[in-house]
Amino acid sequence: MITEIAVVDIVPGQEQEFEVALHKAVSTVLSTADGYISFTLQKGIENPSTYAFLIEWETLEDHTVGFRESELFTQWRGLIGKHFSSPPRVEHWQGISL
Amino acid sequence: MITEIAVVDIVPGQEQEFEVALHKAVSTVLSTADGYISFTLQKGIENPSTYAFLIEWETLEDHTVGFRESELFTQWRGLIGKHFSSPPRVEHWQGISL
Numbered sequence: 001m002i003t004e005i006a007v008v009d010i011v012p013g014q015e016q017e018f019e020v021a022l023h024k025a026v027s028t029v030l031s032t033a034d035g036y037i038s039f040t041l042q043k044g045i046e047n048p049s050t051y052a053f054l055i056e057w058e059t060l061e062d063h064t065v066g067f068r069e070s071e072l073f074t075q076w077r078g079l080i081g082k083h084f085s086s087p088p089r090v091e092h093w094q095g096i097s098l
Numbered sequence: 099m100i101t102e103i104a105v106v107d108i109v110p111g112q113e114q115e116f117e118v119a120l121h122k123a124v125s126t127v128l129s130t131a132d133g134y135i136s137f138t139l140q141k142g143i144e145n146p147s148t149y150a151f152l153i154e155w156e157t158l159e160d161h162t163v164g165f166r167e168s169e170l171f172t173q174w175r176g177l178i179g180k181h182f183s184s185p186p187r188v189e190h191w192q193g194i195s196l
Contacts, residue, residue, distance in 0.1 A: 003140055005103075005150065023196040042101055042191035045158060052103065052191055060143060093140035093150055098121040 001037060004055040004063050006090045010083050012049045018083040025079040029072050030055070035062025049085070060092055099135060102153040102161050104188045108181050110147045116181040123177040127170050128153070133160025147183070158190055 010018045019041075026039050037056035044050035057063045067073055108116045117139075124137050135154035142148035155161045165171055 002143065005140075019194065019196065026196060041194045041196060042103075043194050045100065045190040045192055047189070051194075091145070092143040094143055096117065096139045096141045096149075098117065098124060098139060 001095065002057055002060050002063075003093045003095065004053070004057060004090060005093060006053040006055070006088045008051050008053065008088045009047075009085045010049045010051065011085045014083045015043075015049060018051075018080065021080050021083065025076050029076045029079065030067075033062070033067045033070070033072055035059055035066055063092070099193065100155055100158050100161075101191045101193065102151070102155060102188060103191060104151040104153070104186045106149050106151065106186045107145075107183045108147045108149065109183045112181045113141075113147060116149075116178065119178050119181065123174050127174045127177065128165075131160070131165045131168070131170055133157055133164055161190070 022041070030036060030039060035058040037058060039056075040054040042052040042054065044052070055063070057067075120139070128134060128137060133156040135156060137154075138152040140150040140152065142150070153161070155165075
């Protein structure tokens with residue numbers, strides 16, 4: 001399992017509309033992707049128009065190839081992308097037990 | 099509850115030594131702080147010398163005032179700070195249910 005952390009800046013004032021669109025995008029698009037495990041949403045305290053998506057995938061390629069190169073990605077961005085004020089900053093992480 | 103996400107760049111080659119020091123720092127220092135709930139460690143896939151700490155706190159002030167202004171913070175940084183190659187990038191987040 002790997003974790004995608006995507007930090008997304010939303011056009012100020014569109015936060016509520018974005019959250020409604022995101023709910024639909026997660027439940028009808030993202031959650032149907034192969035290798036998708038879970039989605040957690042965090043809203044910035046210092047920057048309330050910034051959100052962090054924490055998305056767990058079975059493998060890195062389930063996100064970078066399977067999802068991003070599929071029609072689902074077009075649908076996902078079609079639902080939420082109009083609210084972005086800048087391109088998302090995306091990195092992938094591997095959980096480590098200390 | 100709020101989540102602190104801290105992204106930390108480690109001097110390349112010191113990753114294993116850092117993880118050992120971090121284990122001690124979490125178990126003997128961070129976990130004794132008032133308002134501390136949990137710590138999760140993620141290691142970068144694109145940048146393997148970069149780590150993300152996901153730390154849950156009862157309140158924002160438990161981190162920004164209670165911990166950062168205490169002697170515990172000096173001990174915490176004393177154990178792990180020598181491995182940092184740049185200042186950590188820290189933001190605070192509020193979980194949102196869609």
